[in-house]
Amino acid sequence: MPDLHDDLTTLAGRGKHAAKLPPAETLRVRSDRRRHRRTVIASAGLAVLAVAGGAAFLQTRSPAPPPVAAPTPPSPSATAPATILNGKRQVSIEVAGMNGAVLALGRGDDDQVKATTDTDPGDRSRWILRPRGDKYQIVLGALHGTSQVCMTTVHDKAPGTVRGRVCDPTLPTQLFILGRTADGTCSLFQDEHYIQVIDGTNALVPDLPESLTTTYELHDRGPADPAIS
Structure with missing residues (x-):
């Protein structure tokens, strides 16, 4: 028959191992990396929007080609005596x-x-x-x-x-x-x-x-x- 004390000791050891947290410095590094990745992604998204917005702005503001003007009629005038x-x-x-x-x-x-x-x-x-x-x-x-x-x-x-x-x-x-x-x-x-x-x-x-x-x-x-x- 297994020893009850040994079983409890084993379970306690597993629980102690599962609950062990990494050092605080490691957590800070991981957090900084996640924030950096979010910043880069957000900046890239804004850059894409800015380029797309700029293209739309340029397309909207591109002036229409000037109309071809007909010759201006001369003012009627005495051109000779x-x-x-x-x-x-x-x-x-x-x-x-x-x-x-x-x-x-x-x-x-x-x-x-x-x-x-x-x-x-x-x-x-x-x-x-x-x-x-x-x-x-x-x-x-x-x-x-x-x-x-x-x-x-x-x-x-x-x-x-x-x-x-x-x-x-x-x-x-x-x-x-x-x-x-x-x-x-x-x-x-x-x-x-x-x-x-x-x-x-x-x-x-x-x-x-x-x-x-x-x-x-x-x-x-x-x-x-x-x-x-």
């Missing part, structure tokens, strides 16, 4: 920087307006600036058959064309703003576009998507035909 702007004088419209080229209607059945360096384009290059409020009709200086013919923008195949069509003051495609440039030449403007000459064909066109590159000089060519003015 008033006598040639009153609809009573003929003018030639010389393209600045093109060796004397002037705007002229095509020959015969060709109704397109181009810049030409022909020695004597004659009546095809004489125009009358007829005031219409703060704009102008640009009227051919001679009758075309029995009709008065005006420069008219035609928005067909890009970049469009300018043609001689029977004058009609109600058509916005026949009304042009005449503007003054810094060098004293003038510009033609209509419907958010400058009317300009393109290289190669020398055609006068209304739909170039660019800023001002073609300017003109107006030259007095004498009194207009009373039948037109």
Whole structure:
């Protein structure tokens, strides 16, 4: 029969071993390590949030791309002596920087307006600036058959064309703003576009998507035909 005293002694020894605590210094070290790990994890979490928040802020504050601005129309102004702007004088419209080229209607059945360096384009290059409020009709200086013919923008195949069509003051495609440039030449403007000459064909066109590159000089060519003015 086992000795009761021995059993109790064994149990007491086990209890004493199980209840034994580590030294206080060891506990403090373990506690410090746990606090350090919590601090590192919390800091990492805040850093992730800060990066994510910063990205969201940048995404929110990124400015939208600026809209493409249309050309600013020139202020209507007298770009030449008033006598040639009153609809009573003929003018030639010389393209600045093109060796004397002037705007002229095509020959015969060709109704397109181009810049030409022909020695004597004659009546095809004489125009009358007829005031219409703060704009102008640009009227051919001679009758075309029995009709008065005006420069008219035609928005067909890009970049469009300018043609001689029977004058009609109600058509916005026949009304042009005449503007003054810094060098004293003038510009033609209509419907958010400058009317300009393109290289190669020398055609006068209304739909170039660019800023001002073609300017003109107006030259007095004498009194207009009373039948037109």
